[in-house]
Amino acid sequence: MTLAARLDRSLPRPLQREAWWLSAAAASASPAAATPSPQGAALSEVAPSQAAPPKTVAAESGTQAKAGTDHGPPDDRFRWPPTAHLAALIACVIAANLLLYHRWPGLAFVPFAVTVFLATVATLPGRRIPRGPALLLVASQLPLIEHHQLLAVAFAVSGLAVSLVWARAAARPGAAEVALKAAQLLLSSVKQPFRAIRFASLAVQAGGRGEDTGTMALKAASRLAFPLLGATALLVLLAVANPVIEGWIDQLFTLDIHFAALLWRVVFLSIVASFVWPFLSWPGGVLPQMPALDAGAPAGRWLGLNAGSVTLALVLFNAMLLVQVGTDVRYLLAGGELPEGLTYSAYARRGAFALMATAVLAGGFAVLARPYLGARPGLRGLMYLWLAQNLALTGAAGYRLWMYVEAYGLTTLRIHAAIWTVLVGLGLVLIAWQIRRERSTGWLLRRVAALALATLYLCSFVNFSHIVASHNIARLKGPGEPVCETGYPVAPSHAPSDAWCKTVRPRIDSWRDWDFRTWRTIGYLEAEKVRRRMNENPGRR
Secondary structure: OOOHHHHHHHOOOOHHHHHHHHHHHHHHHHHHHHHHHHHHHHHHHHOOHHHHHHHHHHHHHHHHHHHHOOOOOOHHOOOOOHHHHHHHHHHHHHHHHHOOOOOOOOHHHHHHHHHHHHHHHHHHOOOOOOOOHHHHHHHHHHHHHOOOOOOHHHHHHHHHHHHHHHHHHHOOOOHHHHHHHHHHHHHHHHHHHHHHHHHHHHHHHHHHOOEEEEEEEEHHHHHHHHHHHHHHHHHHHHHHHHHHHHOOOOOOHHOOHHHHHHHHHHHHHHHHHHHHHHHHHHEEOOOOOOOOOOOOOOOHHHHOOOHHHHHHHHHHHHHHHHHHHHHHHHHHHHHOOOOOOOOOHHHHHHHHHHHHHHHHHHHHHHHHHHOOOOOOOOHHHHHHHHHHHHHHHHHHHHHHHHHHHHHOOHHHHHHHHHHHHHHHHHHHHHHHHHHHHOOOOHHHHHHHHHHHHHHHHOOOOOOOHHEEEHHHHHHHHHOOOOOOOOOOOOOOOOOOOOOOHOOOOOOHHHHHHHHOHHHHHHHHHHHHHHHHHHHHHHHOO
């Protein structure tokens, strides 16, 4: 085995870029190794079979050193990607051109995701569709089938990335490791255009050196690259200097070729290729384990936390929250009289979002202070009191939000605030359970992340606009009364009027615009129109 081969297999890739010249050093030392010394002659007489291999290694090293001297380090040599990966990339780019170009990624993204997944599976050794990644892919595309919105697109793209990593990973990888690797590959797609330029440069250089690049196109490109680029630059300069040549170029570009549209199409397909190629070229295997978050010194020490500061902070914070909880009980529950000029709606509006932010910061403090709770007696009790008071503040924030909705009506933002309030309360309960059971920070973060993802996934199937409109219409006109001729009301913030009913009816122009929610709404509007006509003309039933 040559020295260069040992470098390729035993050293990291960054070190290989700097250590490839060691093969040249071995080649320069080979004449000395080939000249036998007295000790070497004696050794060869005793064990000639052991003296031969170093000579062979030196000779092979000299050969490899010559190649390294001609072509540079191993990473600077031209290597053609596997044919299966290139075929899969071409299939994905063609699918993107047919399905996604110049369109919002709606229902057409679903067959594109399936194409990318099948192309990736085709490059695997067994070429069998893995069940788990396939089910994850289907589940991630369901929100996009339900309704075209930004949250559904985020789930579709991230679900495709995670399913591709899961399909290439070793047996039963961890969910956190798969998600982290998918995020790394998504971020690496930003570097793919620069890597493609470097790949083309290496191919042209290899063709210029007379190496076998495998295709006639690359051999031709190595000869035509500089002349064509130089001719283009010269043509631009001549067009600036000569109006006649500029007129000829203008006539050429007035042909019906649509260079701008062609350029945008090339840019779009390049972005798609940059997104897909990291997942195709990644060799897979065992994913690295997530580092332990509790290893080493506590993170709170950078903020000056220790047993003494945590004790003082808990005493001070609990005293301050006790005042806030007391005022909420007095004014919200006991019906106490507010100061002059302050209404209940203003009191509720000013406090809801600030109290939720306070509860979030309280949860972060509890996580950072957890390593110091065993240093002094009574700290766990103070922490439980701190979490309980913040949970009471979260409940008070939800009650304030409910009062504000009763006074001014429901909006989508207020629904989101209510969901966030419930999530914050559940997070505080998880923190208390973590402290009680002495779980790690990773245990807490995994469950909080799963809770947040599950909530967002379920919210992608909920029609919040329908909830808002139904609630506000019931408040203003009463249940069962017709609102508009179209039957498709807008969520009101004022009394009904003629302008209130002027809405744009949803429509589906092609199969790419189809989603279940829009299709269901159109069907409801048509049924409502037929019902009104039958009520106006009862004799036609």
